[in-house]
Amino acid sequence: SKITEKQALKEQQEADKTSSLPNVGEMTIGQIVSSLKPSQLWAALGSTIVALGGAFALGAKLIVGK
Structure with missing residues (x-):
């Protein structure tokens, strides 16, 4: 037993x-961000900045090309 x-x-x-x-x-964005470790937060911020920069660069090429 x-x-x-x-x-x-x-x-x-x-x-x-x-x-x-x-x-x-079911978590809010603030809860998700606050639960990240510092290295995860920096990686997420870095990838967001790179993605935004790429989007702006592509947009600039498309607008200038017309």
Whole structure:
């Protein structure tokens, strides 16, 4: 019976771990940003800046080309 109790306790702990994870779909942008580690935040900001720069450069080429 001790083995079944330990197994049940372990299964309960695993279920608690998965249920305690936040649902990203229900989080606000502020909550998502505040949950990022500093390196993740810098990577996200850097990629956003690169994407915006690329969009502006492409837009400038398309406008000047006409």
